[in-house]
Amino acid sequence: MNYCFGVDIGGTTVKLGLFEFNGTIVDKWEIKTYTENEGAAILPDVAKSIASKMEEHQMKKEQILGIGVGVPAPVADGIVNGSANLGWKYKNVKAELEELTGIKVKVGNDANVAALGEMWKGGGQGNKDLIMVTLGTGVGGGIIVDGRILGGFHGAGGEIGHLCVNYEETEVCGCGGRGCLEQYASATGVVRLAKRRLAKNDDETILREEEITAKAVFDAVKANDAVAMEIAEEFGRYLGYALANLATAVDPSVIVIGGGVSKAGEVLLQYIEKYFRERMFFANAKVQFALAKLGNEAGICGAAKLIL
Structure with missing residues (x-):
């Protein structure tokens, strides 16, 4: 053996x-x-x-x-x-x-x-062309084309978190850039969006009653909290549009969403997919979305x- x-x-x-x-x-x-x-x-x-x-x-x-x-x-x-x-x-x-x-x-x-790993045994099983996005403290990513990792010349292929998605951003990302996807779609990014939204006005929301975390935001979404749903829409717009652009370049059959934020489950995919469909190239109409299955494995x- x-x-x-x-x-x-x-x-x-x-x-x-x-x-x-x-x-x-x-x-x-x-x-x-x-x-x-x-x-x-x-x-x-x-x-x-x-x-x-x-x-x-x-x-x-x-x-x-x-x-x-x-x-x-x-x-x-x-x-x-x-x-x-x-x-x-x-x-x-x-x-x-x-x-x-x-x-x-x-x-x-x-x-x-x-x-x-997700292509082989997880959410992307049965596919050879996929984009994987990990939503954790930051936003990580991996691109698989024809069953092989797209590593790039410098080994930095798939750094999805540092796609620029907001050219007007003044705050700096951890990488030194501005307006990176990581600033809006990571766990810390969702908290940032939530704090900005809560500071905007005094609209009633259960988010004012507890510590703001990405989990708290999506739990509030599941409870039909209007303000939390607005935050989720903004999160979905940034990530969905970014993935639509990326799909135009690499043409995946499936996009797998993992990382700590993905524990919110199917509700998360609804917001991402909605905006992906809004901006996708017509040839990407059959791209599927799936949650990662392997976790720490x-x-x-x-x-x-x-x-x-």
């Missing part, structure tokens, strides 16, 4: 999975990410954890087809030129991990890798798929 490992390196934890050749998950576990000293311990810790798991399952190196890795940074040819979350400046992840383990390694950006599944 042949196996591979899927590794999803995050700023707090590293998630790992052991997969059979047919894609079955044999084992999954986590280790802490130590980012001190420019993240020097991260790859050695991953290598040790994999070696210990191989010993536990009594596996020989010849049985391992490879190690797939997702990292929170642009990746080109297995090399990361800086990752704020991990403390890395320059890191040849592929070469270093291959040297530590003696096993073939493939590396990709974590959002792109998660998109591959998307990264390890996609990383394994890099190998399989």
Whole structure:
């Protein structure tokens, strides 16, 4: 029997999975990410954890087809030129991990890798062309064309969160730009829209009674709160229009929405799809929308798929 490992390196934890050749998950576990000293311990810790798991399952190196890795940074040819979350400046992840383990390694950006996972086993299953959007603290994205990650020359393909969607914005995004999609469609972006709307007038809304979070906004939408529904419309307009533009360029069969905000469920898709349909190119009329299904497993599944 042949196996591979899927590794999803995050700023707090590293998630790992052991997969059979047919894609079955044999084992999954986590280790802490130590980012001190420019993240020097991260790859050695991953290598040790994999070696210990191989010993536990009594596996020989010849049985391992490879190690797939997702990292929170642009990746080109297995090399990361800086990752704020991990403390890395320059890191040849592929070469270093291959040297530590003696096993073939493939590396990709974590959002792109998660998109591959959702295509393989999640919300995009059965499709080879998809856009995945992750709505969390920021807005991440991955684009899959003909079953392959669109990584781009600099490894920054699929950075959907930094499409400019508002040319009049004066506040600065975390990336240094202005008017980025992330400023309106992330969890923090939804809160920003909500605060702006609440400051506009004294309209009655249950949002004034609690701490404002993206979850609170969409819970209020489900309770037919008029102000919350206005906020959701604005969120949907920014994201729907951005995805309509993107679909014109890459022509997906499905758009998968994941990340913490997607836990709002189907109600979220209604607002996004409404505005997508309003601005889409006619050839994209049959594009489907789906919620991500793999949650925290998307990264390890996609990383394994890099190998399989």
